[in-house]
Amino acid sequence: MAIWIPDLKGRRGPKYLQIVDAMAEDIASGHLLPNAKLLPHREMAYQLGISANTTSRAYAEATRRALLRGEVGRGTFVRAPGAILENGEQGSLLRQENGPIDLSRNLPLPGFSEPHIRRILKKIAADARLPTLLDYQTDNDLAHHNEAARIWLSNCGIDAATDQIVMTMGGQHGLLCSLMSVLNAGDLLLTEALTYTPVRAIAERQGLNTAVVEMDECGIIPEAFEELCKRAKPKAFYLTPTLQAPTTLTLSAQRRMALAALAQQYNVVLIEDDVFGPLKIDRPPPVATFAPDHTIYVTSLSKSVAPGLRVGFLYAPSRLVPALRHAINLSVWMTPPMTLEIATRVINDGTAFKLAKQQRDAAAHRQTLARTVLKNVDYTSDPNGLHMWIRLPADWRADSFRAQCAKHGVLVTEGRSFAAPSETAPEAVRICLSHEVSELRLTKGLQVLASLHHQAPSTSVMEI
Known part of the structure; x- marks a missing residue:
């Protein structure tokens, strides 16, 4: 795989932030893949013709935004987007009862269909066809x-x-x-x-x-x-x-x-x-x-x-x-x-239509729950939908907000994941209400998100 070198042409602002922005865009577009290994700080500095201090600062900021993870003795790697765990590994699609609260997966609630599928499988097993x-x-x-x-x-x-x-x-x-x-x-x-x-x-x-x-x-x-x-x-x-x-x-x-x-x-x-x-x-x-x-x-x-x-x-x-x-x-x-x-x-x-109604009812119930917890948060949602679109206050960047949510054990998806080009994305995150089976875990995750939404970013970065 080719070594990634950021394209800084036409970018403005501090050089280290130019590197981070290029990295975020290439990750969002799929050009820079999860688990890709980056050049060491000094070698990246040599390739770009800048100081090693600048690339070190860029890597530190990218790590703070949960774009990168470092492994002692191995190097620096791109984190998998979406479900970011504390150890830097990508989360499972299985519905976990512990660990990070996953509001990043836009999947319907499981469980409604299981008894019906069991019944149908028994009939198919006995069918001559x-x-x-x-x-x-x-x-x-x-x-x-x-x-x-x-x-x-x-x-x-x-x-x-x-x-x-x-x-x-x-x-x-x-x-x-x-x-x-x-x-x-x-x-x-x-x-x-x-x-x-x-x-x-x-x-x-x-x-x-x-x-x-x-x-x-x-x-x-x-x-x-x-x-x-x-x-x-x-x-x-x-x-x-x-x-x-x-x-x-x-x-x-x-x-x-x-x-x-x-x-x-x-x-x-x-x-x-x-x-x-x-x-x-x-x-x-x-x-x-x-x-x-x-x-x-x-x-x-x-x-x-x-x-x-x-x-x-x-x-x-x-x-x-x-x-x-x-x-x-x-x-x-x-x-x-x-x-x-x-x-x-x-x-x-007729089971499919009954199950669809159960999903609609469950979505409506969880939307009501979410609106109660997020009553002072700026969002767009639909009573029948499985997800919500959370707009962030002016002092928050979506990647920083996502990183802070992950730090507090809650996984969300930032707007750049859906935008092309990624720099046009609004500072917003998508949250999904149906991946978590437990309403207690969902409520806790929403409370964390609401609390962070009303706070200023916990860490500021000085520009050079």
Whole structure:
């Protein structure tokens, strides 16, 4: 792996802070990967033509912001983003009963689905069709899976014909296949100014160019989208109109219709991420209903039914379906029939919709709890959402706030993780209310966050 050297061209301010800012941006963009080893202080100073004291100061500030970790006798390494533990290791996705309180993982509450999945697995084990589910399949072999997908899509507000449906291994796999099928290296992909981080990573791996569409307090600005359509000729636009991560915003029907009209006018494919859609039953119709010939609609069961049930459904124009199925074939060969069978049975017997309601009720309860604890904190949230967007006072930097939260045993995600370029990010953090099973731990974490929000940063750094 190439040794990282910060690009300081065009940067202003103290040199050591220029280094830290470059480091934070490259970590957020994925250019500087977790656990990457940095040059020693003196060698970095030699490469940059500056004093070793300056690089030492930069490394110290980056460590204070929880960007780096030092290991005695081994060197200095990039910390994993998100879940930062005291020993510098990345936290597990398992729901822990002790250790740091994790408000960084945007996952639904577990537990609701377990008895239902146990019941369904017993039925599948006794079914004569079990050998078929354990063999290779094509999209034409198990039509009842496709019919269950149509039922789920109908519940999401999408009236899909069977030849417009593609089944995937979850929503993120659906996004990967959508980008693979629509764009080629060098094409331009638009995203919201604050967006789902893995999409940018996928775009970079595929050699795509990216640009962002400005947002305001109501979400995507249609005029900004049109300006980019005229000037830059984008091929596709990835967006999350409902319970947007990280801002929690839901686009109005008026803006959805405006974006759909522009996509049709300028021949741009919209990739509509609606994995949170089933949590918000009063949302406007999907964008795909306004521009069905220019939209790939992505949904899944993971956020609203069962976190580990990695099944997603795509609705797309018939002309794009062959390319989407080819992308699935290239990435995983086939969506596992056994997992699809579980999903099909959960949908067909109505359990999926009951579980989605339980998630909605749990989200509403935890939002009420959070609003009580954070009553004097500046935030945006939605009663049906799993996360909140916390804006910080003027004297806080998001990376410093995240580091202080981690120091007090609470994990949050800073705004730079969602911004491209990262220097445009607001000083804000996203917190998630559903990863922690214990409400006592959640409440304690929120209390720590509220307390820090009202304090000045505990450590100031003198500029040189």
